[in-house]
Amino acid sequence: MESVLNKFLQDARFGLGANQKTTVVLGNEAADLDSMASAVTYAYFLKRKGLAENPVPVINIPINDFKLRTEAVFLFKEAGVDPANLISVDDVDLDALYGKGNLALILTDHNKIGAHQEKYKDAVAGILDHHADDGDYPAGIDTDIRPVGSACTLVAERYLNTGEDLLDDSIATLLLGTILLDTVNLDVQAGRVKPEDEKAALALIGKKGIDREGLFEKLQFEKFNVSSLGSYDLLRKDYKEWNLGGKMCGIGSVLMPVSDWFKKDRAIVASFEKYRNERSLDVLLAMNAFTDPEFTRNLVVYVPDSGLRKKLVAFLENSDLGLERLDTSGIKDPEKIDAYNQKNLGISRKKLQPMLKDFFD
Numbered sequence: 001m002e003s004v005l006n007k008f009l010q011d012a013r014f015g016l017g018a019n020q021k022t023t024v025v026l027g028n029e030a031a032d033l034d035s036m037a038s039a040v041t042y043a044y045f046l047k048r049k050g051l052a053e054n055p056v057p058v059i060n061i062p063i064n065d066f067k068l069r070t071e072a073v074f075l076f077k078e079a080g081v082d083p084a085n086l087i088s089v090d091d092v093d094l095d096a097l098y099g100k101g102n103l104a105l106i107l108t109d110h111n112k113i114g115a116h117q118e119k120y121k122d123a124v125a126g127i128l129d130h131h132a133d134d135g136d137y138p139a140g141i142d143t144d145i146r147p148v149g150s151a152c153t154l155v156a157e158r159y160l161n162t163g164e165d166l167l168d169d170s171i172a173t174l175l176l177g178t179i180l181l182d183t184v185n186l187d188v189q190a191g192r193v194k195p196e197d198e199k200a201a202l203a204l205i206g207k208k209g210i211d212r213e214g215l216f217e218k219l220q221f222e223k224f225n226v227s228s229l230g231s232y233d234l235l236r237k238d239y240k241e242w243n244l245g246g247k248m249c250g251i252g253s254v255l256m257p258v259s260d261w262f263k264k265d266r267a268i269v270a271s272f273e274k275y276r277n278e279r280s281l282d283v284l285l286a287m288n289a290f291t292d293p294e295f296t297r298n299l300v301v302y303v304p305d306s307g308l309r310k311k312l313v314a315f316l317e318n319s320d321l322g323l324e325r326l327d328t329s330g331i332k333d334p335e336k337i338d339a340y341n342q343k344n345l346g347i348s349r350k351k352l353q354p355m356l357k358d359f360f361d
């Protein structure tokens with residue numbers, strides 16, 4: 001499938017400049033699939049319908065972070081869109097556009113502009129969203145804020161109502177895939193789906209003959225498929241850090257067995273050191289969780305300071321975590337890192353953090 005969206009995105013990028021009116025269609029700062037797919041498909045709709053001046057869809061994260069959203073990488077490719085064509089917030093000079101009075105913003109998948117973009121608030125000209133209405137936008141603008149399961153449902157309705165001629169396989173795949181993922185395949189038990197989502201999704205399936213179950217299963221799989229990511233990206237995909245009693249402590253949550261990770265990256269100690277050094281951490285942990293076939297947790301502890309390492313390891317080994325040492329002999333510099341199977345499955349990052357705080361205090 002070669003998508004019409006590629007040419008649209010290339011033209012939009014080519015036409016970027018501060019001296020012409022630009023309608024930036026912007027998803028939220030978490031930039032999940034819904035934010036990205038709704039911005040791209042809605043901007044294209046506005047363009048083809050002549051409903052906005054020079055609409056440009058913008059992904060609200062650095063483009064380097066796009067690959068961490070593995071389900072989005074999959075769905076855009078499945079829809080025939082080359083991810084290299086996507087326009088990120090780093091590609092657009094919002095300050096310059098705003099400064100020249102040439103910026104109009106249409107928000108999708110959020111209705112309160114992100115903290116970093118608050119200075120452009122009075123440029124918000126339209127909103128398409130399914131979150132609770134904060135009412136924090138200019139009065140009198142065009143909004144459609146309804147509590148449906150996916151912002152893509154609101155976009156799909158527009159195509160189905162007044163733009164069916166524009167609804168090709170690519171756009172239908174992006175919209176349907178996102179609606180299915182957001183509503184857990186329209187499952188009422190999951191509590192996300194609303195009648196509007198079901199109506200839009202079934203209309204897309206009926207018109208385009210898309211394999212609903214196949215698409216949903218692939219999306220669910222790809223969401224948790226981190227095999228394409230290197231150690232650096234695995235660590236940062238779902239990462240949190242804290243200052244605990246004066247020590248900087250970071251914990252990455254990684255959806256992969258430590259044994260697989262060691263096989264994938266034999267220089268994993270160097271990867272941990274690079275990540276730790278960049279963030280000036282004293283302690284870098286990885287909490288690995290996976291189902292194989294039973295739910296399992298592993299823990300990796302990396303502390304370069306040998307005195308601190310000795311104390312922390314003793315604390316963790318004597319805690320309720322239920323740690324069993326894992327073999328590190330297959331990797332480079334195995335003596336510099338500690339890896340465990342964590343038998344107490346009830347201790348997640350949320351629970352480990354206060355335990356560490358007590359230790360460092």
Ligand SMILES: [Mn+2]
Binds near residue numbers: 034035130149150151
């Ligand atoms: Mn959403």
